[in-house]
Amino acid sequence: MPSSWLFALVGGALIGAAGSLLFLTHGRIAGISGVLGSLLPPVARDRGWRIAFMGGLLAVGLIGGLVSPTMIGASVRSLPIVIVAGLLVGFGTRMGSGCTSGHGVCGLSRLSVRSLVAVATFMTTGAVTASLVGGAL
Amino acid sequence: MTAVATCGRRCAMMSIVLAAASGALFGVGLLISGMTQPAKVVGFLDVTGAWDPSLAFVIGGAITVYSVLFRLTGRRSDPWLDLKFHLPTRNDVDLSLIAGAAVFGIGWGLGGLCPGPGLVAAASGSLPALAFVAAMIVGMLVQHRTPALAPDHHFGRSPPGGAVSRVAGGAG
Numbered sequence: 001m002p003s004s005w006l007f008a009l010v011g012g013a014l015i016g017a018a019g020s021l022l023f024l025t026h027g028r029i030a031g032i033s034g035v036l037g038s039l040l041p042p043v044a045r046d047r048g049w050r051i052a053f054m055g056g057l058l059a060v061g062l063i064g065g066l067v068s069p070t071m072i073g074a075s076v077r078s079l080p081i082v083i084v085a086g087l088l089v090g091f092g093t094r095m096g097s098g099c100t101s102g103h104g105v106c107g108l109s110r111l112s113v114r115s116l117v118a119v120a121t122f123m124t125t126g127a128v129t130a131s132l133v134g135g136a137l
Numbered sequence: 138m139t140a141v142a143t144c145g146r147r148c149a150m151m152s153i154v155l156a157a158a159s160g161a162l163f164g165v166g167l168l169i170s171g172m173t174q175p176a177k178v179v180g181f182l183d184v185t186g187a188w189d190p191s192l193a194f195v196i197g198g199a200i201t202v203y204s205v206l207f208r209l210t211g212r213r214s215d216p217w218l219d220l221k222f223h224l225p226t227r228n229d230v231d232l233s234l235i236a237g238a239a240v241f242g243i244g245w246g247l248g249g250l251c252p253g254p255g256l257v258a259a260a261s262g263s264l265p266a267l268a269f270v271a272a273m274i275v276g277m278l279v280q281h282r283t284p285a286l287a288p289d290h291h292f293g294r295s296p297p298g299g300a301v302s303r304v305a306g307g308a309g
Contacts, residue, residue, distance in 0.1 A: 004191040011170025012198025018163035020206035025155040027216030032253040049156035056160025058260040065261025073174025075265035085248025086269040090276025096237025100251040109204035122242030129246030130182035
């Protein structure tokens with residue numbers, strides 16, 4: 001469906017612009033798992049911009065949920081599976097030094113070899129998992 | 138010491154406002170792109186069913202914009218509000234990177250949420266997303282407390298170096 005491709009493209013461009021803004025102003029990589037993870041113990045010393053970034057992200061979620069609830073999709077899994085997924089995402093992103101944003105957007109753009117390996121790995125395991133599980137859970 | 142420290146309260150305020158603006162713009166992009174809809178994400182990752190390729194355009198659009206603006210910014214000697222750029226410097230592909238990314242991918246394929254969209258969806262009040270984020274934070278804390286696996290870029294340690302701070306790990 002072309003319109004969903006267009007939304008994806010525009011949304012992606014905005015994500016790229018947001019990451020670029022953070023790099024221009026703060027010289028930081030906009031990796032969500034890193035920004036959040038560094039606010040958890042042991043807490044990074046430079047908390048201010050991290051808290052502000054998270055605040056902006058969460059505020060948009062709050063407003064978006066009120067303005068256009070359909071943009072927040074329903075869960076496709078039962079609650080126990082969602083919790084397992086969250087545990088794996090939290091543990092894995094910290095162990096692997098990044099997620100879709102830090103490795104996928106910023107790292108690939110920087111032509112980082114580590115990020116290329118990480119993205120190839122999580123796309124593969126993500127695709128295998130989603131394909132095996134399908135609508136089963 | 139940062140540039141914020143050298144230009145006082147006004148810069149500190151600018152730092153907060155611009156970081157918040159960046160986070161907000163990031164959130165808007167996630168909402169528009171469809172990344173906050175687990176069904177779309179699973180539809181993209183599940184290549185056996187009716188494959189939905191649209192999310193490939195998210196990463197395509199993001200990389201196109203970021204790679205251009207990142208390079209333009211990189212011509213500067215420093216960012217607006219700090220004395221130096223903070224870039225990851227490791228280029229060794231180690232087991233932690235691969236195993237961590239593999240575990241993350243399994244969780245992503247299972248729930249259809251990665252960290253950013255999970256946070257945005259949780260902030261909207263979605264109960265499953267709140268449970269996802271709570272579990273994600275627990276997963277992060279467990280990882281931090283596993284000494285052999287703990288991220289080695291903690292923190293505030295500024296290794297000596299030029300204009301670019303070398304922060305190991307921490308791409309995302």
